[in-house]
Amino acid sequence: MAAAHPEPHVSAVSPRFYQDESYLRGFLGTVGDLQKARAFQDVVLEVEDRRFPCHRLVLSAASPYFRAMFTSDMAESQQETVVLQGLDAGIFGEILSYIYSGTLYVSLDKVQPLYQAADLLQLDYVRGTCSSYMAMNVGRSTCVDLYKFADVFSLDNVQKCSLQWIARHFTEVASSKEFSSLSITQLTEIISHDELDVKEERTVWKAVVRWVQHSREDRLHHLPSILSDIRFNLLTSDDTAVMLEHPMVRQDPGISEVIRNLVQKGNYNLKPRLGMTTEMAIWLNPTRGKVYTCSNELFFMNPHEEKYISCTYKPEDFPRVTDMVVTSDNDIYILQTEELEDENQMFLETQMSLFKYSHAENAWEQAGVSSISKGPGDDFSSDDERLCEVDRIFYYIAIDSKEHRPLLKMRKYNQDMNQWEECSQLKLKGCGYHRDFAALSCSPYLYFLTRWEFHRYDPSQDRWSKLVPPMISDEVCTGVVMGTEIFCTDFHNTQTMVYDTESDCWQKLQGWPNPGNLGINYSPSLFVVENKLHILLKVYDTASQEAPTWSSIDCRVYVYDRSADAWSDLKATLPDKKYHVYGCAPVARVYLPYLKGT
Numbered sequence: 279m280a281a282a283h284p285e286p287h288v289s290a291v292s293p294r295f296y297q298d299e300s301y302l303r304g305f306l307g308t309v310g311d312l313q314k315a316r317a318f319q320d321v322v323l324e325v326e327d328r329r330f331p332c333h334r335l336v337l338s339a340a341s342p343y344f345r346a347m348f349t350s351d352m353a354e355s356q357q358e359t360v361v362l363q364g365l366d367a368g369i370f371g372e373i374l375s376y377i378y379s380g381t382l383y384v385s386l387d388k389v390q391p392l393y394q395a396a397d398l399l400q401l402d403y404v405r406g407t408c409s410s411y412m413a414m415n416v417g418r419s420t421c422v423d424l425y426k427f428a429d430v431f432s433l434d435n436v437q438k439c440s441l442q443w444i445a446r447h448f449t450e451v452a453s454s455k456e457f458s459s460l461s462i463t464q465l466t467e468i469i470s471h472d473e474l475d476v477k478e479e480r481t482v483w484k485a486v487v488r489w490v491q492h493s494r495e496d497r498l499h500h501l502p503s504i505l506s507d508i509r510f511n512l513l514t515s516d517d518t519a520v521m522l523e524h525p526m527v528r529q530d531p532g533i534s535e536v537i538r539n540l541v542q543k544g545n546y547n548l549k550p551r552l553g554m555t556t557e558m559a560i561w562l563n564p565t566r567g568k569v570y571t572c573s574n575e576l577f578f579m580n581p582h583e584e585k586y587i588s589c590t591y592k593p594e595d596f597p598r599v600t601d602m603v604v605t606s607d608n609d610i611y612i613l614q615t616e617e618l619e620d621e622n623q624m625f626l627e628t629q630m631s632l633f634k635y636s637h638a639e640n641a642w643e644q645a646g647v648s649s650i651s652k653g654p655g656d657d658f659s660s661d662d663e664r665l666c667e668v669d670r671i672f673y674y675i676a677i678d679s680k681e682h683r684p685l686l687k688m689r690k691y692n693q694d695m696n697q698w699e700e701c702s703q704l705k706l707k708g709c710g711y712h713r714d715f716a717a718l719s720c721s722p723y724l725y726f727l728t729r730w731e732f733h734r735y736d737p738s739q740d741r742w743s744k745l746v747p748p749m750i751s752d753e754v755c756t757g758v759v760m761g762t763e764i765f766c767t768d769f770h771n772t773q774t775m776v777y778d779t780e781s782d783c784w785q786k787l788q789g790w791p792n793p794g795n796l797g798i799n800y801s802p803s804l805f806v807v808e809n810k811l812h813i814l815l816k817v818y819d820t821a822s823q824e825a826p827t828w829s830s831i832d833c834r835v836y837v838y839d840r841s842a843d844a845w846s847d848l849k850a851t852l853p854d855k856k857y858h859v860y861g862c863a864p865v866a867r868v869y870l871p872y873l874k875g876t
Contacts, residue, residue, distance in 0.1 A: 309336055310378045321348075322359045323374075326367040329359075330374055340377040342400040369395050376404060384411045386420070390427055397431065413439045418447065422456035429464055445473040445552070452485035458492035462500045465489055470507040475553035479512040482551075483521060490526065498526070502536045509548045510540045511638075549608075549637070550869035556580055559805040559812075559863040560610070562599060563588065578868060580807055581835045581850035587873050588853070589640060596642060597633040601665045604864040606721075610635035611645060613665040613674070630663060630674065637872050648696050650674060650689065664717040668724050668737055674698065675717050675726075683707070686726060690737070704742045707731055716757030716862070718764055720779050727766060729753050732777075748775040748784055758804040758811070758862040765811055771802045774838075788843050790836065796820065805863035811838040813845070814863065 312318060312333070319331040337344035347354050354360045362370070369391045376382045382404060384392060389408050396404035412424050416439045425440035427433070444451050445468070451457055460468070468474075469482050476482060486504055490497045510518065518541050527533050558578040574596040578587040597614035604610050612633045632645040664675040672691040677684055686704040691697075707730055716727040724735040732747040748754070752768030759765075764777040771790040778785070790802075796817040803814045816831050833852050836845040 306378075306380055309333075313378045321357075323370075324359055324361045325365050325370045328367040328371075330370065332374070336377065340401070343398065364398060365395055366391050373399065373401070373404065376401075382407055384408060386415055389415075393427075393431065409433050409436055412436045416440050416443045418450070421447075421451060422454070422460065426460070426464065441468065441471065442473065444468055445471050446475050448474045448476055448485070448553075449481055452481070452488065457485070458489055460489065462497070462504070466504060466507050469504070472549050472552065474551040476551050477553050478517075479509050479551070479554075480517045480520075483508055483513075483517075487524065487526065494526075498530070501526075501530075501533055505533075505536050505540060508540075509551070510537075511544050511548055512550060512554065513541075550872075552867065555867035555869050556583060556585060557807045557865055558585065558587070558868045559807055559814075559865050560602065560604075561803075561814075561863055577853075578873065579852075581812070581848050581852075582808055582810075584850070585870070586853050587870070589873055591642065597631070600630070600663050602864050603665045603667055604866040605667045606670060608867050610864070610866050611665065611672075612642065613663060615663060632665075632672075637869060640872050646696075647672070647691060648698065650698055662715075666717050666719045666724055668719045669722055671737065673701070673724060677706070677715070688735070702735075702740050702742055704733060714753040714755060716754055716766055718757055718759050718862075720759045720762065720764060723779070725764060725779075727754055727757055727764070729768070745782065746784065748777070750775055755801040756804045756813075756862050758806055760806045760809070760811055765804060767802065767804065767813070769801050771813060771815065787838070788845065790815065790845055803863050805865055807865055811840075812836065812848075813838075 313336075316331055319333055321332055321334050321337070323330045323332055334344075334348045338348050339345075346352075347360070369388065372383060372388065372392060373395050384407060389411050393405060393408035393412075396408065412428070412433070413435045416424055416436075421440050421443040424436055425444060428437035428440060448468075465486075469486065474482065486501070486508065490501055490504075513521075518537065521527060521537055522534055527537065558580050561577045561579065563573055563575040563577050574593045575588060575590045578589070579585065597612045598616060599612050600615040601613040602610065603613070612635075614631045614633060616629050616631065628651070630650040632647040633642045634645040635642055662677055666673045666675060671693075674689045674691070676687050678687055679685075684706040686706055688701040688703070689698040690701055692699050704726065706728075714728060716725075718725045718727065722737065724737070726733045726735070726742075728747065729750055729752070730747055732745040734743045734745055735741070736743065748766060750766070750768050750773045752770060752772065754766050755769045757764060757766035762779045764779065765774065765787075766777075767774045767789070773789045774787040776785050776787055777783070790813070796819065802816075805812050805814065813836050815834050815836065817834055818831050835848045835850045835852070837848055838845050
């Protein structure tokens with residue numbers, strides 16, 4: 279009997295899905311050809327007496343509006359001709375062209391009615407495209423019109439871009455005919471904006487007067503409510519006297535009373551407008567001695583405008599500075615590290631606290647943020663602490679070098695809970711970091727940078743990513759963000775590198791030209807003022823036979839020209855200060871009259 283042959287082994291085969299891309303691309307083209315040939319059309323849409331033969335199936339597939347119309351019990355579902363109300367025939371022709379071809383033509387004169395039609399017909403792609411197009415085309419002739427349109431249709435991106443443009447060009451826009459067409463709500467939203475680029479608050483008052491007088495009978499009764507958005511704390515007594523003498527005010531005792539009450543109230547919580555402020559880099563002026571020690575003096579500087587302002591605070595009113603940060607809201611914070619002892623001078627703990635700067639009072643106060651404490655039992659030895667802000671969230675960074683490999687430890691501040699939360703830690707390569715690193719915020723990420731390594735922190739994922747380091751010739755001592763780029767240099771500014779966060783690549787720039795016999799004493803400091811890269815250098819004469827001393831060190835400011843790839847001396851006449859800061863100098867917009875004793 280012959281032996282039975284074993285059944286051949288059949289391996290399991292998984293099913294697969296295949297997609298014919300050429301079919302998908304060609305299908306819509308075929309549908310468009312059928313429309314042009316008027317083949318299989320089963321419904322006629324009538325808009326402003328123009329007739330558009332179409333296909334119910336195609337319309338229903340493209341638009342939820344038509345799908346509801348043709349699949350419901352509505353009368354239109356059975357009619358051969360459907361009349362559409364509230365649409366422009368020419369614009370509907372553009373919409374129909376998009377439905378049958380997938381191609382949309384947008385122009386400035388058609389974008390608003392095109393958006394309105396797409397909004398009615400529930401065409402998301404057309405709405406989104408029109409919205410983006412409007413946001414990209416905000417300008418002198420369009421800002422007010424687009425702002426009003428965005429307000430009606432709740433287009434946040436268009437409204438934001440329009441409002442920003444109006445604010446930055448307020449004096450010009452406020453004198454235009456379009457400005458007078460704003461509603462009371464739109465007007466008050468604009469004049470309540472911090473970003474108005476006006477040098478004087480009376481410019482805002484004059485704009486309000488023009489708006490009221492454009493239609494005085496209808497608008498005069500709105501004036502008392504509008505006045506609360508004028509910042510009387512920024513007006514002089516002469517300004518308010520002129521306001522009270524204005525015919526429009528003198529004829530209405532109620533308005534005069536409102537003005538007097540607002541002047542008396544003097545709301546100092548209202549910030550100065552953007553145009554009234556000056557960008558100033560901020561330094562500590564350290565106490566004279568063999569080593570740098572923190573003093574109670576801050577130095578504000580804008581070398582382009584030759585503004586140099588020194589502010590000295592009472593020692594008990596000024597925190598000991600570990601780090602300083604200026605937030606995206608132009609708030610200035612100091613991180614203070616303080617060692618607490620008991621009555622026997624025994625160490626209890628190290629406490630980190632935040633202090634916030636009050637612009638109006640030119641004073642420092644507790645920020646109302648919970649402290650970070652490290653007790654004697656904590657297995658943690660920090661060489662340095664930094665404070666960063668990403669998307670309005672604070673991050674406290676410290677390097678623990680107690681272990682063989684240094685460890686970056688970070689906490690973020692939870693405002694709702696008023697507490698600090700642990701973030702992902704990062705193992706570093708070597709020892710000796712101390713202050714030889716930069717921690718920088720370039721939204722939406724945080725970057726940690728040394729000579730040998732470079733990491734990016736993603737707050738949304740609580741995760742660090744390794745990037746290619748700059749590999750400069752010496753340790754990184756200062757870094758700064760300008761736009762989407764990160765600039766850094768070494769202790770002697772011999773090599774400057776720039777990192778493009780969008781293309782993820784480094785580029786080498788020219789270092790300091792080192793004119794004459796100058797040498798750099800201590801670390802330079804990068805800063806950005808008026809959207810230009812600067813560096814502050816402490817230099818001395820290398821030809822001198824004597825070692826550099828406090829009095830022999832000279833401070834100079836250089837500005838970088840990107841097109842020429844060169845640094846040039848601003849030849850700024852700096853006061854005799856030593857400008858002490860680690861890393862980059864923080865820059866804030868400051869209302870100069872608030873800096874008392876200047």
